[in-house]
Amino acid sequence: MEYETHQYDVLVVGAGGAGLRAAIEASAGGVKVGLICKSLLGKAHTVMAEGGIAASLGNVDDRDNWKVHFADTMRGGQYVNNWRMAELHAKEAPDRVRELEAWGAVFDRTKDGRILQRNFGGHRYPRLAHVGDRTGLELIRTLQDHGIHRGIDVFMEYTVVELLKDDGRIAGVLAYDRERGRFKVFSAPAVVVATGGIGRAYRITSNSWEYTGDGHSLAYHAGAELIDMEFVQFHPTGMIWPPSVQGILVTEAVRGEGGVLLNSKGRRFMFDDIPENYRSQTADNEEEGWRYTQGDKTARRPPELLTRDHVARCINREVKEGRGSPHGGVFLDIAWITARLPNSEDHIRRKLPSMYHQFKQLADIDITKEPMEIGPTTHYIMGGIRVDGDTQMSSVPGLFAAGECAAGINGANRLGGNSLSDIIVFGKRAGEYAAKFARDHAGGKIDSAHVDSAARKTLEPFERAGASGAENPYSIQHDLQEMMQRLVGIVRNEAEMQEAAAALKQLNARTARAAVHGHREYNPGWHTALDLRNLLTVSEAITICAIERKESRGGHFREDFPDKGADFGKVNMVVRKAKDGSMELRRDTIPEMPAELKQVIEENK
Ligand SMILES: Cc1cc2nc3c(=O)[nH]c(=O)nc-3n(C[C@H](O)[C@H](O)[C@H](O)COP(=O)(O)OP(=O)(O)OC[C@H]3O[C@@H](n4cnc5c(N)ncnc54)[C@H](O)[C@@H]3O)c2cc1C
Numbered sequence: 001m002e003y004e005t006h007q008y009d010v011l012v013v014g015a016g017g018a019g020l021r022a023a024i025e026a027s028a029g030g031v032k033v034g035l036i037c038k039s040l041l042g043k044a045h046t047v048m049a050e051g052g053i054a055a056s057l058g059n060v061d062d063r064d065n066w067k068v069h070f071a072d073t074m075r076g077g078q079y080v081n082n083w084r085m086a087e088l089h090a091k092e093a094p095d096r097v098r099e100l101e102a103w104g105a106v107f108d109r110t111k112d113g114r115i116l117q118r119n120f121g122g123h124r125y126p127r128l129a130h131v132g133d134r135t136g137l138e139l140i141r142t143l144q145d146h147g148i149h150r151g152i153d154v155f156m157e158y159t160v161v162e163l164l165k166d167d168g169r170i171a172g173v174l175a176y177d178r179e180r181g182r183f184k185v186f187s188a189p190a191v192v193v194a195t196g197g198i199g200r201a202y203r204i205t206s207n208s209w210e211y212t213g214d215g216h217s218l219a220y221h222a223g224a225e226l227i228d229m230e231f232v233q234f235h236p237t238g239m240i241w242p243p244s245v246q247g248i249l250v251t252e253a254v255r256g257e258g259g260v261l262l263n264s265k266g267r268r269f270m271f272d273d274i275p276e277n278y279r280s281q282t283a284d285n286e287e288e289g290w291r292y293t294q295g296d297k298t299a300r301r302p303p304e305l306l307t308r309d310h311v312a313r314c315i316n317r318e319v320k321e322g323r324g325s326p327h328g329g330v331f332l333d334i335a336w337i338t339a340r341l342p343n344s345e346d347h348i349r350r351k352l353p354s355m356y357h358q359f360k361q362l363a364d365i366d367i368t369k370e371p372m373e374i375g376p377t378t379h380y381i382m383g384g385i386r387v388d389g390d391t392q393m394s395s396v397p398g399l400f401a402a403g404e405c406a407a408g409i410n411g412a413n414r415l416g417g418n419s420l421s422d423i424i425v426f427g428k429r430a431g432e433y434a435a436k437f438a439r440d441h442a443g444g445k446i447d448s449a450h451v452d453s454a455a456r457k458t459l460e461p462f463e464r465a466g467a468s469g470a471e472n473p474y475s476i477q478h479d480l481q482e483m484m485q486r487l488v489g490i491v492r493n494e495a496e497m498q499e500a501a502a503a504l505k506q507l508n509a510r511t512a513r514a515a516v517h518g519h520r521e522y523n524p525g526w527h528t529a530l531d532l533r534n535l536l537t538v539s540e541a542i543t544i545c546a547i548e549r550k551e552s553r554g555g556h557f558r559e560d561f562p563d564k565g566a567d568f569g570k571v572n573m574v575v576r577k578a579k580d581g582s583m584e585l586r587r588d589t590i591p592e593m594p595a596e597l598k599q600v601i602e603e604n605k
Contacts (some may be wrong), residue, residue, distance in 0.1 A: 001451075017046040024151065025432045026432070033152045051251045052253070053424070074411070075601075089426070134353070163219065170222070200481070200531070203490070226352060232380075237374040259304065315376060335368055477532060571589055
């Protein structure tokens with residue numbers, strides 16, 4: 001077949017914060033940069049981010065610095081993080097935030113005109129630079145404007161379906177345009193994958209339609225390793241009622257501004273279970289918790305601001321033990337602050353404008369007057385493509401990864417705010433090192449036989465239309481989401497996950513029969529059929545890693561192994577594609593942390 005072909009030095013797949021930042025940096029490195037994204041520029045998932053960007057600027061509390069941020073991140077990740085990434089992230093995030101400001105981002109301000117920072121779960125001091133609760137929008141807008149002016153070529157509404165290699169090294173990608181369904185080949189010696197997460201593998205999720213695990217799956221099938229895929233974050237506060245807003249996130253900033261969690265008895269149940277390693281940092285009474293949210297530096301944070309994994313499990317416990325809300329969650333109440341603050345309604349509307357408008361318009365709930373009914377929602381994946389901490393290169397030469405699709409920085413659990421900082425810190429690094437790689441290596445040869453077979457595979461669902469046993473891709477997707485939610489969700493056990501592993505085999509067989517009607521133009525059924533391969537790949541990786549990790553840690557909770565296992569605290573789960581096409585799993589020992597970083601953790605206990 002003949003394909004339109006484009007040539008770049010660095011090709012970035014994904015135009016969220018990580019992809020845009022990578023493209024900007026690669027372009028600054030003097031190479032020719034192309035950027036491909038599935039949706040329109042400016043619509044990547046990053047745009048939905050609400051609460052803020054974690055960076056130890058120390059503007060609100062001058063006790064903050066990179067060391068405290070590093071220690072918080074490692075504690076939150078329960079020490080299976082890539083410590084080098086956690087170190088670089090904590091050290092470089094402040095500069096990346098200041099740089100955004102220099103490029104035009106208009107952050108909320110302290111009274112003396114510096115970037116304002118807010119409290120968030122697991123962060124010892126107010127650390128999140130923010131723009132109301134629309135921080136992601138400002139971040140994307142700023143990077144997009146800056147990127148466009150650098151002269152990056154952007155291909156919008158293109159889906160990459162295959163990574164192409166030459167002699168073991170990356171050589172380019174095959175993509176199709178979603179409008180017309182036409183194929184394009186892009187060749188480049190360096191490719192940065194920045195495709196975000198996997199939330200659409202689950203039924204209840206805060207994630208957008210784009211989150212089908214494409215980058216994880218593309219990299220895996222190209223020979224890259226994935227690590228720690230069992231660590232999926234269920235954000236504790238997704239709306240569960242009414243149905244018009246089900247799954248939509250209620251930002252942690254609501255709790256940062258004083259919102260409290262209540263069970264059906266009206267009790268603040270988070271005070272009932274404070275983990276030992278957080279006890280010294282956590283308020284033991286409501287009064288102290290309130291003072292913390294209002295900036296009292298002598299107060300400790302309220303237990304509602306413990307890490308997400310813990311809060312999600314406490315909510316689960318309340319529901320299981322019969323103290324849940326009418327629709328199977330608990331209540332999140334910010335309206336109560338009217339008892340403490342004059343003008344509380346204005347205050348809430350000013351601090352949380354999107355929360356207020358979104359729920360008023362979509363659900364007729366006025367959060368300044370009434371509580372929200374919330375429960376855990378699939379939100380983020382800590383696991384992903386294994387990368388070198390400094391360069392972001394994967395185990396495939398020339399293939400880089402950054403942002404949510406890459407793994408390491410967050411360990412077993414991500415602190416809120418650490419993703420927006422991750423994507424700008426490591427997006428920059430990925431762009432810088434991809435440009436360097438491209439300068440040092442000539443482009444590889446595109447294997448036309450590989451391109452043809454990948455293109456043919458992409459078109460197979462059309463050929464199956466009307467065949468006996470043909471399957472509807474939407475039904476397969478629905479069944480997969482139901483199954484993952486039920487069997488590999490927030491609370492896991494061996495028997496259910498073995499059932500999931502068997503169900504995945506069946507779903508794979510059904511996917512081989514997935515059929516679509518019509519033609520390639522504007523055909524969402526076809527797009528869904530193509531998403532299935534990615535969703536199934538990431539679901540299998542999550543399931544087999546979760547079976548192997550026979551302990552509970554961070555986002556991974558097993559009722560049959562409810563405690564942490566000392567040995568598991570020293571390993572990452574690694575999956576890669578074996579020669580026979582199966583998914584092979586091994587445990588890799590985490591490299592020893594240098595003494596100076598151990599000391600930083602010790603000093604910040
Ligand atoms: C509601 C919500 C609120 C959040 N709030 C915060 C917050 O306040 N602070 C924080 O730190 N984190 C927050 N997060 C998490 C954070 O927003 C994400 O983790 C982060 O934005 C991911 O950025 P990214 O650049 O890795 O990916 P994305 O922004 O998702 O970008 C992925 C890009 O890849 C493209 N893509 C995907 N697949 C393909 C393909 N096959 N071919 C071509 N292109 C492809 C997409 O089109 C998109 O352009 C929030 C998440 C949600 C859902």
